[in-house]
Amino acid sequence: MKKVNLIEETMFSSVEAAQREVKFAKVNLIRILIGTGFAVLSTILLLIAFFGKNSQYYTFAALPAIPAYLIGGGIGKAVKAAWKITKIGWFLIPVFPADVLLAFAFFIISLFAFFYIPIVFVGMNYVDHKRSLKAAEEFLMQYAPSAVAQPC
Numbered sequence: 001m002k003k004v005n006l007i008e009e010t011m012f013s014s015v016e017a018a019q020r021e022v023k024f025a026k027v028n029l030i031r032i033l034i035g036t037g038f039a040v041l042s043t044i045l046l047l048i049a050f051f052g053k054n055s056q057y058y059t060f061a062a063l064p065a066i067p068a069y070l071i072g073g074g075i076g077k078a079v080k081a082a083w084k085i086t087k088i089g090w091f092l093i094p095v096f097p098a099d100v101l102l103a104f105a106f107f108i109i110s111l112f113a114f115f116y117i118p119i120v121f122v123g124m125n126y127v128d129h130k131r132s133l134k135a136a137e138e139f140l141m142q143y144a145p146s147a148v149a150q151p152c
Contacts, residue, residue, distance in 0.1 A: 015144045018136040025133035028073075032126045035072015038064045039119040046116050058116075065118040074121030081121075082110040 042064040049057030069075040089106030093099050114121065 015140065018139045018143075021132060021136040022140070025129045025136065028129050029126070029133070032072045032122065032129060035068045035070075035074075035122050036119070036126065038068035039072060039122045042068060042116065043119050062112075062115040065115045068118040068122055072118075072122035072125060074118065074123075074125035077124050078111075078114040078118075078121045082107055082114060085110040 042061055045057060045061035045064065049061045069078070086103050086107040090099050090103035093102055
């Protein structure tokens with residue numbers, strides 16, 4: 001079985017590219033932390049709706065996911081995960097009309113589920129940018145130590 005990396009490794013071709021990545025990652029880490037706040041709010045509202053007696057709160061639990069994904073990112077990772085779940089539904093029943101309907105149902109259900117748990121994908125986006133920042137700083141330390149000492 002092939003091992004799948006959830007987070008891609010960052011490679012740099014020049015010192016300038018690494019310096020741009022450091023600036024980009026530092027700004028995006030702040031944005032992702034703001035998006036994480038919305039994702040945590042969405043998770044808290046989901047728990048309130050889940051353990052509460054009224055089901056009207058489920059709508060309010062999904063609303064903070066929109067700014068969480070827009071500000072914090074991670075929507076691409078959520079759609080990729082939904083597509084993988086869709087393929088499971090596609091191959092579960094290999095009969096023509098049923099497999100298309102089941103795949104469509106799996107895709108819709110997984111997208112709705114991802115609106116209620118944005119903390120996972122916003123967190124994956126945070127880890128991705130954190131690793132990218134670390135790789136850029138290591139590249140700069142190795143190939144241009146004087147560039148790291150200068151403020152960005």
